[in-house]
Amino acid sequence: LVFTIYITIYFAKIKWRSDAADSKHPLFIKILDSVRGSPAPNVPVKLYKEAADASWELQTDDNGGLHELTTKEQFVAGLYKIELDTASYWKSLGLNPFHHHADVVFTANDGSYRHYSIVVLLSPFSYSTTAVVSEPVE
Amino acid sequence: MESCRVTPAMGLGLSRMGDSQARAMNLTTHVLNTATGLPAAGLALSLALLQEPGWMELLQRCTDEDGRCQLLLAPGQAKPGTYKLHFETAAYWQCQGHESFYPFVEVVFTITDPDKKLHIPLLISPYSYTTYRGS
Numbered sequence: 543l544v545f546t547i548y549i550t551i552y553f554a555k556i557k558w559r560s561d562a563a564d565s566k567h568p569l570f571i572k573i574l575d576s577v578r579g580s581p582a583p584n585v586p587v588k589l590y591k592e593a594a595d596a597s598w599e600l601q602t603d604d605n606g607g608l609h610e611l612t613t614k615e616q617f618v619a620g621l622y623k624i625e626l627d628t629a630s631y632w633k634s635l636g637l638n639p640f641h642h643h644a645d646v647v648f649t650a651n652d653g654s655y656r657h658y659s660i661v662v663l664l665s666p667f668s669y670s671t672t673a674v675v676s677e678p679v680e
Numbered sequence: 681m682e683s684c685r686v687t688p689a690m691g692l693g694l695s696r697m698g699d700s701q702a703r704a705m706n707l708t709t710h711v712l713n714t715a716t717g718l719p720a721a722g723l724a725l726s727l728a729l730l731q732e733p734g735w736m737e738l739l740q741r742c743t744d745e746d747g748r749c750q751l752l753l754a755p756g757q758a759k760p761g762t763y764k765l766h767f768e769t770a771a772y773w774q775c776q777g778h779e780s781f782y783p784f785v786e787v788v789f790t791i792t793d794p795d796k797k798l799h800i801p802l803l804i805s806p807y808s809y810t811t812y813r814g815s
């Protein structure tokens with residue numbers, strides 16, 4: 543019985559991810575679906591940095607979250623654009639949305655290094671976004 | 681794009697009203713400052729059409745005293761496609777004496793029927809914004 547409990551706790555711990563940026567993952571995206579009252583999983587997310595050839599493309603996980611867009615080393619000061627392929631998300635649910643995609647553009651780490659959590663709330667004919675910027679706790 | 685000084689007639693498109701018989705797209709927007717609960721007046725914006733690989737800018741306007749703007753496209757310009765409204769929000773917030781998170785806000789949307797009137801409001805606060813298809 544003790545052995546069973548230990549395994550359960552172990553799996554719970556590795557599945558749990560905080561809903562925020564942290565020192566390893568300084569840019570965190572959270573996407574929510576306001577029609578279903580749920581996270582929005584599998585939304586393709588692209589991160590662009592101005593004047594850089596690099597762009598990174600990943601997808602939100604089952605909890606609508608994405609921690610791995612960048613790392614502390616890559617996340618230098620500059621102008622960034624997050625592009626969410628929201629149209630694909632709604633179409634996969636059989637809905638025809640208004641917006642072609644949702645962009646969030648911001649200047650990061652201008653002055654000093656910070657953590658950014660970007661939350662996006664989606665509807666087929668609306669979206670809302672907010673940013674939480676925090677000082678890293680080292 | 682520079683920020684605008686507001687005059688009452690600024691929100692209206694400057695296109696000739698004689699073309700109103702022909703198919704022309706009527707797009708309106710309304711920008712509200714949700715931190716103050718007041719319209720965002722004198723906010724510069726532009727409309728562009730996606731023409732791969734880039735965007736073709738069609739109009740530049742400013743919101744009026746009521747935070748509203750009407751963008752009229754001439755019949756030749758109004759076609760189904762992907763459009764982008766670009767709002768110079770940082771310049772606006774700077775005039776208000778606020779820092780803000782976003783250098784600008786862009787709303788990219790699809791028009792299938794240019795004949796239908798389209799209203800796209802934008803609600804802004806320094807660290808957040810909301811946009812929707814209104815009526």
